[in-house]
Amino acid sequence: MAFLSLIAAMSGSASMLHLRPVDLLIIIIYFFFVLAIGFYLKKFASTGDDFFMAGRKMTAWIAGLSFISANLSSLETMGWSAMAYQYGMLGAHGYLIGAIPAILFLAIVMMPFYYISRTHSVPGYLQLRYGEGARSVAGISFSFMTVAVSGASMFAMAKILNLLLGWDMNISIWVASLTVAVYVTLGGLLSAVFNEVLQFFLIWLGSLLIPILGIIHAGGWGKMMAAVQRNVAVIHPAVQNADFTSLWQNLGSFASNPMGIDWFGMLFGQGIAVAFGYWCTDFLQVQRVIVAKDLRSAQNGTIIGAALKMMVPLIVTIPGLLGLAVLMNSDGSPMVLVPESDPRAGITHNTFNDVLPLLMGKYLGPGLLGLGVTAMIAGFMSGMAGNVSAFATVWTHDVYKPLINRKGSDRHYLNMGRWSSVIGVLLSIATAYTLFFFSNILEYLQVLVFFFIVPLFGTVILGMLWKRATPAGGFWGFLVAIIFSISMWAFVHTFPHGYQPQPKVTLSHGAEVLLTRANAAKPGAISYISIESGALDLVNVPLFGHEEGGEFTVQDQPLYMREVAPLRKTAAPIQILAPEVVIADTREQQKFGLSAVPARISPGVKVRSTFISRRFDPAAFNPDHVKVIARSDKAKPMAVNMYSAWWSLVVCLLVTIVVSLFTRPKPEAELKNLVMGLTPLPKEEASPWHRKPLFWAAVVMAVFIVINIIFW
Amino acid sequence: MEEREKQIPIWFFIGAIVLIYGALITATGFLGWVSLPPAGTRVALWELHADLWWGLLLLAIGLFYSLKYRPRRKHRNA
Structure with missing residues (x-):
């Protein structure tokens, strides 16, 4: 046993x-x-x-x-x-x-x-x-x-x-x-x-x-x-x-x-x-x-x-x-x-x-x-x-x-x-x-x-x-x-011409957030998120007032993020992933994933921002080249x-x-x-x-x- | 040349393991039938008691294979 x-x-x-x-x-x-x-x-x-x-x-x-x-x-x-x-x-x-x-x-x-x-x-x-x-x-x-x-x-x-x-x-x-x-x-x-x-x-x-x-x-x-x-x-x-x-x-x-x-x-x-x-x-x-x-x-x-x-x-x-x-x-x-x-x-x-x-x-x-x-x-x-x-x-x-x-x-x-x-x-x-x-x-x-x-x-x-x-x-x-x-x-x-992965924000474990639920089309759905503390990992996401990459801490004024980010050919919705966060006003633990929701980042939040563009990515397919091979x-x-x-x-x-x-x-x-x-x-036996x-x-x-x- | 030992057929091993699994699952299904599992631990369609009748099916398959293909003692020829 x-x-x-x-x-x-x-x-x-x-x-x-x-x-x-x-x-x-x-x-x-x-x-x-x-x-x-x-x-x-x-x-x-x-x-x-x-x-x-x-x-x-x-x-x-x-x-x-x-x-x-x-x-x-x-x-x-x-x-x-x-x-x-x-x-x-x-x-x-x-x-x-x-x-x-x-x-x-x-x-x-x-x-x-x-x-x-x-x-x-x-x-x-x-x-x-x-x-x-x-x-x-x-x-x-x-x-x-x-x-x-x-x-x-x-x-x-x-x-x-x-x-x-x-x-x-x-x-x-x-x-x-x-x-x-x-x-x-x-x-x-x-x-x-x-x-x-x-x-x-x-x-x-x-x-x-x-x-x-x-x-x-x-x-x-x-x-x-x-x-x-x-x-x-x-x-x-x-x-x-x-x-x-x-x-x-x-x-x-x-x-x-x-x-x-x-x-x-x-x-x-x-x-x-x-x-x-x-x-x-x-x-x-x-x-x-x-x-x-x-x-x-x-x-x-x-x-x-x-x-x-x-x-x-x-x-x-x-x-x-x-x-x-x-x-x-x-x-x-x-x-x-x-x-x-x-x-x-x-x-x-x-x-x-x-x-x-x-x-x-x-x-x-x-x-x-x-x-x-x-x-x-x-x-x-x-x-x-x-x-x-x-x-x-x-x-x-x-x-x-x-x-x-x-x-x-x-x-x-x-x-x-x-x-x-x-x-x-x-x-x-x-x-x-x-x-x-x-x-x-x-x-x-x-x-x-x-x-x-x-x-x-x-x-x-x-x-x-x-x-x-x-x-x-x-x-x-x-x-x-x-x-x-x-x-x-x-x-x-x-x-x-470079492949840019979809814009994505990942919140650190234990980050504190405030959620606004005022979506007319989908009552109860999250329409705005304010990140109060913790750390963020940004990929291909520009911020108002801080558009370049790097690691930094948000200073006196909050930063803001749109719901979409421009890529080479088009604009793509920004995904926000929160594997384990705390809701600041209720202290409740939650995990969620959002797409195309604007956000505010409060002073004190640590940010690591990178902009990625690759010429080769084994996980992504180039549609222009796919069309040559697979006819569509x-x-x-x-x-x-x-x-x-x-x-x-x-x-x-x-x-x-x-x-x-x-x-x-x-x-x-x-x-x-x-x-x-x-x-x-070999001759098949009679069967x-x-x-x-x-x-x-x-x-x-x-x-x-x-x-x-x-x-x- | 020395004659090789006769191999136990694969079907016997299959029968044996399925028989053991059938016994375990039938027993578990029977317990779930006589004393209902707590509400929070019930799977979908638990009321059909799939474990009980599936366990019985395994028992039948296991019994068939392990009996039909069980190793038999060799009879020495004169």
Whole structure:
């Protein structure tokens, strides 16, 4: 019980939720189980093949569950719930057009090549098909990406545990990471797969009650959707006329949907470039199914994954929509959540990423809350474990073995795999703190996807389908597309004339204020604020009588501030953030955020004023440059990523084709089992129709089409 | 070559943990049913007692998996 007390003591007074002993017990049992599984599986990971490929003996169901669980980390569930809150039903595309056709393509077209070539990894396939150059680029970039995504997973977990329970972020990161390090180091991929399957059950059993109770609470599906469309006028005023409730019918123009995208960007950016890149060549995914016991299990496992993927919007998209429909303030107005980049985030407002935890707090009582929190922790840890095990494989087989030590024994590479698992975890922890630059957790993931994965898909697919593709073509196509992707990203965040963040005033803790409430339009709303004492932090806010920046104390005469401040092109409302202030006349403590309210600053108040103008800001998008990439200045970050992915794929294909036409191809004898037309597929044993991959792929495709029509 | 020990199926581990969670949540739900939680600590729709019936569902799933996939003693062949 001492351990329970220790964990309970970690809960700060500022936490949103209070865990009961039963919740803590449920969390502790989870940690006990995953560590026990790791120790139990150590004896089954005694060779390199066991550690890196789980002995190549997974059944279709385990491969399929692991395939989909590796993608169902809490980073995904929180991130896509945030997407649904931000973009409405369009958030479900990540599970439909953004997944299903690509997964089925992987199962039917690409899996035979991966499986028959007996490669350890996707970069390993590149080595066989194109040579060392392409493999090295892929191996190094993939190693970087897995560590980055794994760090994102840890960051998100620490943040949510801090928000929900008040747990210290550092303790959360280290406890979870070290647990992952122990079980992946002991059991390798087998351990990761076991925990992914376990996580699949926990995440469904811990999350499914939220949409069930939420829809009951909203009065049914129809009333929920009506409330969504009604509340977005308050929650997302900038896109209040956009349709939040459709999958396709709002994609006729850039202005009719909240993402600022059209059907072309959704279909080709999300549906082709991002989806095929992620599902067909992200080794984290592919590794789960190429370890199946035979080709048919690998294919059927992938198709099972596609079927399960279509169900995920139930626990991800619906909570995001519920956030728009049922999350209310105490006065009955819709609760407004903001992006991470918003100055009010975490001070006066919760963020988009908090929508799922807020719903957990709303609907889950003792016991269920413990299960929900455990599902989240499991999802984060499983996401990290998946990335770390993939990192260990790619590092050992595609970087260390070919570039550093070619002659090691199997035992040596097994030890290298175990050590690189530990190092992968440590690098992930270091990466976790870089996430503050991005407005949304998933956008961070998307950025990485279009940097590396999309070019990788272009290179692999040409290699598989076109025997004329040459080693030089593959290498240069891949490399140029990566550079092009990074350049596009830099381009949309560049401001040749300077970017000026929104004018903002932040009041220090304990500052004293007087508020005037005499607003004719909104009775009771604050119309004027007088800051009596304390300190102020001003960004891009000019004051009457003191227009330059610097640190100073207001002397004999008060200073005054307008409700708007001039920026380069326009005037912007000044935000005033008061995280914890005292009302001077009543001595009451309060926190609030205001916009466009004039203020008076009394003598004695300390002021620090800065005027910021940046040429590059990774958290801000230049609309003039966005228009070049995403065909509209209305494009939101997600739309920019989709179009960027599309252009990156186009560049990869073009460069690979052009360079291949001018360089020497590999002899056909060397391409056997690697390229379509030169790969004899193993004869399928006679089997009933209901075990054939093609039949099930057709069923899943038909269901996918019906879902799109229903929610058109 | 020495034959490897047979692995306990993943389904058994899943059954075991879900069974334990089901028991804990059902017990908590039952307590909440017989003695109502104080007004300030109630979640939305608490009157539906979701914890009780969800806990029972977990118990059923956990029981099924842990029984069906429980490790069995090996029979030595002659």
